[in-house]
Amino acid sequence: MALAISLHQIGRLELFRSLPNGALEEVRTAMRTERVSKGAVIFKQGERTGQAYALATGSVRIVQTGSDGGQTIVRFIGPGEMFGTLPLFTDHRFPADAVTIEPATMLAWRETDLMDLMARYPAISLNVISVLGTRMAQLQERVRELTTQRAEQRMAHAILRLAAQAGSDSTCGATIEIPLRRKDLAEFAGTTLHTASRIVSAWEKAGLLANNGQRLVIHDLAALRALAEGNRD
Template structure:
């Protein structure tokens, strides 16, 4: 294990940022470092929640599998963030699948190890409550956006939110962006084509690149201002 990289990831994490160096060493001694290639799954929807993950490097997306085989992106994570923890806490199957967007490294933390750790460190348990509350607020905000905004604003906000978290190069298809914005593929294609013509984005196969973040931000408030 690369202890330096793993320690930095733990310190970057909201969940573990306050633990002592001694406790960090104890946690690392009971965690497993794993590597994943682009497209490889960390876990599958419906699988047993044996562990959750702290991302050290790379990027991860979480997807739901529809009844007709279609995939919908529901979340994405960058280094220092954890994922899969809700299933571990509830001891219920993973509600979605996690897949590497690029070659990635992660710490796999066993469910029983984590349960023992939070018993000894109630501050981590409180941090977990805060983390879950923040994710609930984000989900509520996204639902509000879906219910109350024009389609162009929803698509702009989706792109802006993704860029804030993943950087200007977004490895998502037009269908992914349509699903995350609560609109149809046809509508997403038309709007993305307009953004491309205006020089706000460029795009390739399965990739959207933000070229003008300032103009994109303006569109999140007023779709006619681009």
């Protein structure tokens, strides 16, 4: 059964920001909605695509597998973010898997419908360029970190990125509203599960972090920023 998505929700999607209500109505008419369960594979690395995706609720991990079988988490997707769209402008093959971390509401547009909307509303094209440019800069920064920084610094940067992307403030600190396993943090920071577990445990003992279920709570953002910059004091 189709799920009700308001024009306000569609207007908050990064792909359709700044569009007038008339355009948002056309976007909603062309949109397909689907409720997906936890652990569902939305698409697989190497598959051909003919759609663009966005997330209305829930969270998704984007996982890339190398030729040696090793995996890395390229990105986490939260509500309002587009994903699986870049291949429409390249070779039409997904560069990674998209897997739901929790039950989610997925939105999708056929390639022909999206291209038609982009032709009539150039703001969508500008939004696509802006989003892809931002993500490219983020990936370049992560590559720099992988080649120049210790695992502890990379872990701090990874947690700070997630807090900026999906953090909510509370009396006890900033809570990352994406369920995270230590394996997720390890892959996202480019380190081993053993190392990630050791670092997180030490930070929890020091009072910097806490776990609330699978939600990570940051008690001391300033200390975490100092660690990211290589200051151990």
